[in-house]
Amino acid sequence: MPDVVFEPFKIKSVEPINFSTVEERKAWLKEAGYNMFGLPAERVMIDLLTDSGTSAMSHNQWAALISGDESYAGSKDFYALERVAREIFQKDIVIPVHQGRAGEHLVFSTLLKKGDIVPSNSHFDTTGANIEDCGAEALNLPTKEGLDPFLVHPFKGNMDTEALKRLLKEKREHVPFVMLTITNNTGGGQPVSYRNISEVRKICDSYSLPLFIDGCRFAENAYFIKLRENGFNNLSAKVIAQKTLSLADLVIFSAKKDAFANIGGLVCLNDPELAERLKNRLVVTEGFATYGGLAGRDLAAIAQGLLEITDEHYLKYRLRTIEWMVERLAAEDIPVLRPAGGHALYIDADSFFPNIPPENFPGIALVNELYIRGGIRAVELGNVAFGKRDKDGKHIFPRLDLVRLAMPRRVYTEAHAAYVVEHIKALYRERDKVSGWVFDKEAPVLRHFRSTFKPA
Ligand SMILES: Cc1ncc(COP(=O)(O)O)c(C=O)c1O
Structure with a gap:
């Protein structure tokens, strides 16, 4: 058989x-103020702004939509x-x-108080924002391998378990639960190993703490485990996903990712008392507990999508797509994050344009050039x-200046x-000709x- 995926x-x-x-x-x-978010989607040819809510649904999902039951209660x-x-x-x-x-807000606003600390391998930006909105601290504890953009390592999404132990030894009373994000989106769509999740579980047990998983991309993570972790090759992606998710006390899930749905999410848990509190809040903020702010047809599309997502022909093609792109870029020495993540490729804009100083936003130069040249929409x-200003208005920049191209x-x-x-290859060859940007209006x-830009 020819090996063509x-x-x-x-x-x-x-x-x-x-x-x-x-x-x-x-x-x-x-017209868009040199900001990708200001562009009408019709003016984009290849839209890689996000993989969230942008999936193509299957014929069975469309069929499920048509027969959706729109009853208020008990659809x-x-x-x-x-x-x-x-x-x-x-x-x-x-x-x-x-x-x-919405799941993050529901859970965190029920459980968190000012002064709490929530450790994670890396919180996604909305997760961190929802934690901080409750006056708590969102603490990222990635491994040192996860922080090196070009180091090839199978599980760069892992949590630093020694750092977690140190934190709990000193500050256990401030930590209401521990979180893991699988795959680790903030860390480049990198997977978390089963071993790491089990270790975190054991540490949580020894401190009587619950473990919450942000499982948006649980199926991609499971297939990475199957490919890369000893002892998992003969298990199906579905069984690996089940084993992984069973280690959590509570899972928050955006169905806009690994359920092929255009909208929706879930909070899944075993604790009936906590569930009561969440459902009582839900009815005030999202809706009754059998629809949670969704149409009946959306619930149907998510159910069908969850049946489809663990198909290994799909997962093999999914991970190979990103890997295929990363291999071709890395072969030309283009600074692309390695190894390939599950849902997106990430380019280090700072190394891509060494001629553009950080305050002239190499990432904005990269996304604007890709749009002008190819009609491709990526995100800085x-x-x-992730940059900020200090009290004197000086820039504080994040550790990495990345551009993400996410595959729907x-x-x-x-x-x-x-x-x-x-x-990307053609732009890299002409990188010396590109210049930078400054804020026109800074959000x-x-x-x-929401910021707009002008040439530096
Ligand atoms: C890891 C992770 N957690 C949470 C979210 C938030 O999900 P939603 O966009 O459905 O609110 C996202 C969205 O991109 C995500 O990637």
């Missing part, structure tokens, strides 16, 4: 791409979702919410997104991926969403 689906409904010229895109980008689709979610997440109680951060997750699930083919790779928080 191909898209494990046939395409029966398509959305045409609007082709545009370099001149048109220059004008549109100016049949809630019970279908509950059955599937109980099996995957290994929890008795399933609470729907409208997306991942570096000096603009089942949306683009290998030829689209090749088009993106060729544009006060989450600066990448």
Whole structure:
């Protein structure tokens, strides 16, 4: 058998791409204030802004939408979702919410108080923001391997368990629970090993602490474990996912990722008392406990998506897509994060454009050039997104100045991926010709969403 990994689906409904010229895109980008978030999506040819909520649904998901039961209480689709979610997440109680951060808000606003500390391998930005919104500290404890962008290591998403032990020895009384994000999005979509999750579980047990998993990309993480961790090769991705998730007391899940859904989320847990408190809050903020802010048809699409996501033909193709792109870029010495993550490729913009100083935002230069040249939309997750100012207004920059190109699930083919790779390669060859940017209007928080820029 020739070893060619191909898209494990046939395409029966398509959305045409609007082709545009370099001149048109220059004008549109100016109109958008040189910010990717200001661009109407119709003006983008290949949209790699996010993998969240952008999946192509299957024919079975579309069929499930049509037969969605829109009853306010007790929709049949809630019970279908509950059955599937109980099996995957290994929890008795399933609470729907409208997306991942609604689950974060629900759980954290119920459990956290000022002065608490929540350690994690790395919190996603909405997770950190929701923790801090409760007056608590979101503490990241990645491993030293996870901090090196170019070091090849199988599990760069792991938590530093020694750092966790040190924290708990000193400050146990301030820690209400421990979190793990799988895969580790902030750390580059890198996986967390089963061994690491088990170790964290044991540490939690020794301090009588619950473990919460942010499981947005649990299926990608499970397939990484199957490929890379001793003793897991003969287990199915679904069984590995179940084993992994059963180590958590509570799972927060954004169905916009590993459920192929365009909206939705879940909180899954075993503790009936906590579930009561969450459901009582839910009815005030999201809706009744059998719909949680979602339409019945959304519940149905999530249930069907959860049945499809652990298909290994899909997961093999999914991880190989990113790996294939990273291999081609790394072969040209382009500073791309290694090894490939599960859902996105990340470029170190600072090393890509050594001629552009950090205060002239190399990441903005990279995303703007990719858009002008190729109609490709990526996102800056570096000096603009995670940078701050000190009290004198001087820039404080994050450790890495990254640009992320996230692949929506089942949306683009290998030829689209090749088009993106060729544009990045061509831009890299001409990197000396590119100059930087400064703020035109600087947004006060989450600066990448709403700031505008002008040439430096
Ligand atoms: C790891 C992680 N956690 C939480 C979230 C928040 O989920 P949502 O966008 O559904 O609110 C995201 C979204 O990208 C994520 O990647």
